Amino acid sequence: xxxxxxxxxxxxxxxxxxxxxxxxxxxxxxxxxxxxxxxxxxxxxxxxxxxxxxxxxxxxxxxxxxxxxxxxxxxxxxxxxxxxxxxxxxxxxxxxxxxxxxxxxxxxxxxxxxxxxxxxxxxxxxxxxxxxxxxxxxxxxxxxxxxxxxxxxxxxxxxxxxxxxxxxxxxxxxxxxxxxxxxxxxxxxxxxxxxxxxxxxxxxxxxxxxxxxxxxxxxxxxxxxxxxxxxxxxxxxxxxxxxxxxxxxxxxxxxxxxxxxxxxxxxxxxxxxxxxxxxxxxxxxxxxxxxxxxxxxxxxxxxxxxxxxxxxxxxxxxxxxxxxxxxxxxxxxxxxxxxxxxxxxxx
Amino acid sequence: xxxxxxxxxxxxxxxxxxxxxxxxxxxxxxxxxxxxxxxxxxxxxxxxxxxxxxxxxxxxxxxxxxxxxxxxxxxxxxxxxxxxxxxxxxxxxxxxxxxxxxxxxxxxxxxxxxxxxxxxxxxxxxxxxxxxxxxxxxxxxxxxxxxxxxxxxxxxxxxxxxxxxxxxxxxxxxxxxxxxxxxxxxxxxxxxxxxxxxxxxxxxxxxxxxxxxxxxxxxxxxxxxxxxxxxxxxxxxxxxxxxxxxxxxxxxxxxxxxxxxxxxxxxxxxxxxxxxxxxxxxxxxxxxxxxxxxxxxxxxxxxxxxxxxxxxxxxxxxxxxxxxxxxxxxxxxxxxxxxxxxxxxxxxxxxxxxxxxxxxxxxxxxxxxxxxxxxxxxxxxxxxxxxxxxxxxxxxxxxxxxxxxxxxxxxxxxxxxxxxxxxxxxxxxxxxxxxxxxxxxxxxxxxxxxxxxxxxxxxxxxxxxxxxxxxxxxxxxxxxxxxxxx
Numbered sequence: 001x002x003x004x005x006x007x008x009x010x011x012x013x014x015x016x017x018x019x020x021x022x023x024x025x026x027x028x029x030x031x032x033x034x035x036x037x038x039x040x041x042x043x044x045x046x047x048x049x050x051x052x053x054x055x056x057x058x059x060x061x062x063x064x065x066x067x068x069x070x071x072x073x074x075x076x077x078x079x080x081x082x083x084x085x086x087x088x089x090x091x092x093x094x095x096x097x098x099x100x101x102x103x104x105x106x107x108x109x110x111x112x113x114x115x116x117x118x119x120x121x122x123x124x125x126x127x128x129x130x131x132x133x134x135x136x137x138x139x140x141x142x143x144x145x146x147x148x149x150x151x152x153x154x155x156x157x158x159x160x161x162x163x164x165x166x167x168x169x170x171x172x173x174x175x176x177x178x179x180x181x182x183x184x185x186x187x188x189x190x191x192x193x194x195x196x197x198x199x200x201x202x203x204x205x206x207x208x209x210x211x212x213x214x215x216x217x218x219x220x221x222x223x224x225x226x227x228x229x230x231x232x233x234x235x236x237x238x239x240x241x242x243x244x245x246x247x248x249x250x251x252x253x254x255x256x257x258x259x260x261x262x263x264x265x266x267x268x269x270x271x272x273x274x275x276x277x278x279x280x281x282x283x284x285x286x287x288x289x290x291x292x293x294x295x296x297x298x299x300x301x302x303x304x305x306x307x308x309x310x311x312x313x314x315x316x317x318x319x320x321x322x323x324x325x326x327x328x329x330x331x332x333x334x335x336x337x338x339x340x341x342x343x344x345x346x347x
Numbered sequence: 348x349x350x351x352x353x354x355x356x357x358x359x360x361x362x363x364x365x366x367x368x369x370x371x372x373x374x375x376x377x378x379x380x381x382x383x384x385x386x387x388x389x390x391x392x393x394x395x396x397x398x399x400x401x402x403x404x405x406x407x408x409x410x411x412x413x414x415x416x417x418x419x420x421x422x423x424x425x426x427x428x429x430x431x432x433x434x435x436x437x438x439x440x441x442x443x444x445x446x447x448x449x450x451x452x453x454x455x456x457x458x459x460x461x462x463x464x465x466x467x468x469x470x471x472x473x474x475x476x477x478x479x480x481x482x483x484x485x486x487x488x489x490x491x492x493x494x495x496x497x498x499x500x501x502x503x504x505x506x507x508x509x510x511x512x513x514x515x516x517x518x519x520x521x522x523x524x525x526x527x528x529x530x531x532x533x534x535x536x537x538x539x540x541x542x543x544x545x546x547x548x549x550x551x552x553x554x555x556x557x558x559x560x561x562x563x564x565x566x567x568x569x570x571x572x573x574x575x576x577x578x579x580x581x582x583x584x585x586x587x588x589x590x591x592x593x594x595x596x597x598x599x600x601x602x603x604x605x606x607x608x609x610x611x612x613x614x615x616x617x618x619x620x621x622x623x624x625x626x627x628x629x630x631x632x633x634x635x636x637x638x639x640x641x642x643x644x645x646x647x648x649x650x651x652x653x654x655x656x657x658x659x660x661x662x663x664x665x666x667x668x669x670x671x672x673x674x675x676x677x678x679x680x681x682x683x684x685x686x687x688x689x690x691x692x693x694x695x696x697x698x699x700x701x702x703x704x705x706x707x708x709x710x711x712x713x714x715x716x717x718x719x720x721x722x723x724x725x726x727x728x729x730x731x732x733x734x735x736x737x738x739x740x741x742x743x744x745x746x747x748x749x750x751x752x753x754x755x756x757x758x759x760x761x762x763x764x765x766x767x768x769x770x771x772x773x774x775x776x777x778x779x780x781x782x783x784x785x786x787x788x789x790x791x792x793x794x795x796x797x798x799x800x801x802x803x804x805x806x807x808x809x810x811x812x813x814x815x816x817x818x819x820x821x822x823x824x825x826x827x828x829x830x831x832x833x
Contacts, residue, residue: 054585055692055723077591106532113538114510127781135690136722137507137762139496139545140770140777141786141805146509146541150533167591189451193474195562195630217633256531260452277532299531315535320523325536327792331785343536 001045001061003120003128003159009040010157011126014335022153022339024063025090028099030305032152032313032342042094045159050134053078057117057134059162062094069093078165081109085240097161100150103240104200104211107192107274112149115164119145121156124333134162147328153339154347155332169199169213173223174234177208181263181272184208188275189259196222202239204246204271209234239273242305246271249283251306253290261297266290280304287311314344322346349411354391354435357407362400368392377436380421380428381483382769384685384733389416389430396441398518398554405552406522408435414801415520417548419460419491422483424686425767427494427547427803434801437552439490445469446555453560454513454530459490459553463497466558475560478505481763482671489556496545498763500596500670501627503721505561507763509544514557520799525551542789547765547804550793564629567595568639569663572646573620573653577601577716580622581696583649584720587626590645592638596627597721598670601700604677604715604728605669611676614669615662617653624651624720625666673717674728681713681730685742688770689753690724690762702752703727710745712738724762725753751776766804774804775811783808 013020019037029035046063053076060069066086073079083103084096097119102111118132132138132145148158179187184203191198197214210226211234212219223230238244242252246269255264259276268284277299281290287303294301300315317325322344329336329347340347349357351369358367368374369391379386390413395401408415414434421428430436442458445466449455450473455466463484466477480499481487487497492508493515505511514528528540543550574580580599587594600608600623605616616623626646628638643654657663669676677684691699700716707714713730727749731742750760750773760766760773774783786805790797806814 052692052694054589055694056588057692100533100538102533110506110510111533113541114506123785129779129782129785131782133757133759135692135724135758135762136503137498137690137719137724138759139763139765140759140761140774141766141782142550142789143496143509143541143545144785144789147538149538149541151537155537166593167588170591192453193450193562195564215630215634215637217637218631221631221633256529256533258452258530260449274532294531297531299529300535302535317536318526320525321536321539324525324539324792328537328789331788331792 001047003045003122006040006045006122006157006159007126007128010122010124010337013038013337014124014126017335017337019337019340022157024092024095025065025088027086027088027091028095031099033309033345035339035342037337037340040157042157043092048072049160055134056136056165057162058165059134059160060093061160062092062158064093066091066093066096073165074168077168079168080115080163081166082106082112082115083240084112085242087241093161094158097149097158098151098153104202104236104273107201107277108199113146116146116149116161117164118162119148119158120160121148121158123156124335124338128159132162136164152342154329154343156338171216171219172211172213173219174231174236175210175212175223175226175228176231177210177228178206179208180206181270184272185263185276191226192259192275196225198222200236200273201275202271202273205269211236239271246280246282251285252304253281253285254302254304255279255281255290255294255297256299257294258298264293264297266293291315312345317344349413351390354408354411354413357411358391358393358404361403362393362395366394366396368394374436377418377421377430377438380418380423380426382424382426382767384739385426385429385768387430387432389436390433392436392438394438394441401437401552401554402518402522402524404435404437405518405520409521409798412796412798414798416800417494417552419488419494420462420486422487423491423495423765423767424688425761425765425769427765427767427800429768431801439488442490442554448473450475452530454557455560456555456557457489459493459556460488463487463489463492470560471563474563476563477558478511478561479508482674489558490553493544493553493556494546494548495763495765498719498724500598500667500719503597504593504595509541511559512540512544512556513559515540515543515553516555517551517553519551520794530557545765547767548800549790549804550799552799564595565631566635567627567629567663568635569596569625569627569657569666570639570642570646571616571655571666572624572626572651573617574622574624574650575620575652577622577700578697579650580624581693581720583624583646583651585693586645586649587642590641592642592645594626594642594721595629596625598625599623599718599720600670600673601716603713604673604717607680607715608669608673608676611679612668612672614665616669620652625670670717677715677728677730681732683731683733685729685731685746686764687725687727687729687746687749688761688764689750689758690722691753691756691758693720693723695756695758699725699752699756703749706745706748710741712741712745714745719762722762723758747773768803771804771806771810772814774806775814780808780811783811
């Protein structure tokens with residue numbers, strides 16, 4: 001299997017100045033600004049390139065189904081610790097890296113970008129390039145592979161990536177507590193300052209869910225400290241995959257804020273994750289007001305799902321940051337043909 | 348290009364005289380960093396105290412077209428802070444304040460000249476700590492850690508600098524303010540924070556760092572396990588990970604290293620063993636007891652000939668003291684040592700160690716090994732006498748061969764010390780011309796004229812072509828003719 005077909009296609013598009021829409025399973029078509037351009041389907045370039053559980057690294061091609069990657073890890077008692085959302089059947093490994101999204105365990109385990117060790121890409125000039133590698137520690141050259149995480153295919157086609165993996169936790173337990181948002185935020189802050197094996201939190205509508213993961217002894221001890229009632233069927237998968245009923249009402253905003261920000265007085269329903277650092281807002285939202293509230297809370301807002309995103313999906317960048325972004329885009333994709341506009345209109 | 352006089356007078360317009368050094372006796376302490384084999388007096392040293400002064404130093408230098416080399420504590424091991432003779436050495440040593448520590452948010456906002464260990468010291472009263480702990484942590488600064496993406500002995504579990512830094516503020520060479528990342532997760536746009544961390548001071552000058560603080564584990568214990576064969580010890584590491592355990596620390600030292608260390612700090616190492624492993628567990632008392640028992644079972648199964656578990660905190664620290672003092676200890680048994688920093692897939696450890704042993708014979712130089720075994724990061728220490736030019740030459744050849752072996756087995760030339768000036772030729776081996784060209788283009792986005800820390804980390808293609816010719820002739824070390832040596 002070679003990258004030559006991708007390289008040829010990209011070289012040709014660059015020569016013609018035609019936009020390409022890089023796409024795997026299409027499960028994240030809704031994410032970011034509207035995709036445009038001629039379709040370049042990445043799914044033919046698939047397969048796990050290498051996986052050795054004791055090295056804690058998996059390398060796979062972009063078109064590999066994300067579910068296949070997760071299945072082989074599970075068979076070996078390991079996992080992608082950042083719990084990437086699939087958002088539908090057919091999500092690919094490449095799309096997972098390109099979107100850079102992480103799930104419920106992000107606050108404790110880290111984000112997707114924290115697990116990226118290396119990548120092979122085809123840049124906007126059709127060049128096959130490799131960065132990083134398959135080892136945990138590598139500071140040779142600028143960290144291009146992590147730069148690609150979440151770049152939505154605007155810098156290059158992520159043809160292959162190596163991710164660090166970890167053992168699955170030995171034990172897991174979920175708890176349910178009833179409390180209003182303000183008290184839930186306080187509780188999550190208090191717990192975060194203690195060495196507790198909290199692997200996920202979610203608050204919605206007066207109910208705080210807490211998941212503990214790790215060695216059985218530690219999970220047992222922590223459950224005693226946190227209290228609440230044990231939950232057999234906790235909706236972590238539904239929260240991760242947005243199949244929870246909360247996510248049904250558009251528009252859906254995603255506010256990333258400081259964990260110490262107080263409850264945000266915005267119209268619409270809210271669901272909190274990541275110890276309060278992630279606040280989903282559903283069913284309402286005046287763009288300017290939401291963005292301003294997120295900024296005041298030390299963060300930024302993304303218009304995650306909406307029929308109409310004319311104001312842009314992502315929080316606007318300042319002029320200095322935008323200059324650097326444009327400069328980097330010009331380095332990787334001088335003809336501006338790779339997923340143009342998907343991240344920002346200027347890129 | 349600015350003359351010394353014009354640079355000094357430009358800087359003195361806004362810096363006090365004591366903050367602008369240009370007499371040789373004053374600039375001499377800045378001629379090298381922790382890689383003392385390379386030395387170069389800077390034209391001028393600037394010691395600003397405020398962000399505004401940093402900005403003005405950069406603006407002044409950019410206006411005069413004068414190169415700027417940023418420097419923290421100067422403990423780096425790759426020559427990343429080696430001055431240029433025609434430029435300004437920008438010392439961030441006066442930026443020593445912890446600006447804000449918010450235990451509720453679990454963050455600290457610090458100036459770049461704050462020492463790594465000082466962050467954990469400031470956080471300790473709140474039951475928190477800053478996780479990355481390079482061996483030089485009592486001296487090295489967070490600014491330097493950011494530049495090199497430093498690791499440490501606990502990074503298998505807790506990550507590198509990259510994983511523990513949330514936000515950076517600073518300036519481009521033109522003095523333009525930049526603010527990367529945020530306290531909130533997933534800052535919008537490209538992950539420029541990831542690009543800046545580990546960029547060896549070539550993209551920006553950092554003036555403020557926001558780091559993540561973690562709750563201090565309630566307790567920690569470490570197993571010291573002996574092996575009669577180095578490769579067996581390597582296999583034991585894989586067995587621990589195969590058992591689903593991520594130790595808080597997992598380090599290996601071979602016999603020459605333990606012997607050197609034991610004379611220096613009396614850590615209590617087993618001097619009969621061919622290699623020892625230090626395998627640490629942290630967490631609650633229950634978790635640690637449970638994990639230590641599981642690790643002991645795995646290590647025993649893997650052929651450990653002797654195991655000692657630390658009984659209390661002083662003993663745990665004593666076991667670690669030897670590992671953390673490995674470099675200075677080796678410095679006691681040899682006039683000089685040259686520390687390598689390759690990372691390899693762990694499964695290739697045996698092959699690489701045999702290769703190093705063969706190189707010891709080939710170059711007639713001793714080379715004890717300390718190894719961040721959990722993450723595959725090797726620190727072979729070549730012992731030599733820098734006063735003997737011929738020995739230095741052999742050392743450089745030895746090191747180049749080992750680093751190129753690391754690349755050959757699928758690893759990298761540097762895991763945590765950076766490329767600097769030291770490994771710049773090996774970059775030509777690890778990357779292809781297109782990739783190097785892309786690095787140079789990224790550099791130009793931030794620094795169009797190449798004034799910030801020039802000549803480090805990313806070789807020019809011309810240099811690589813020259814190095815390729817030398818490698819072809821088998822004369823690797825001669826590729827540094829332009830660098831002054833001590």
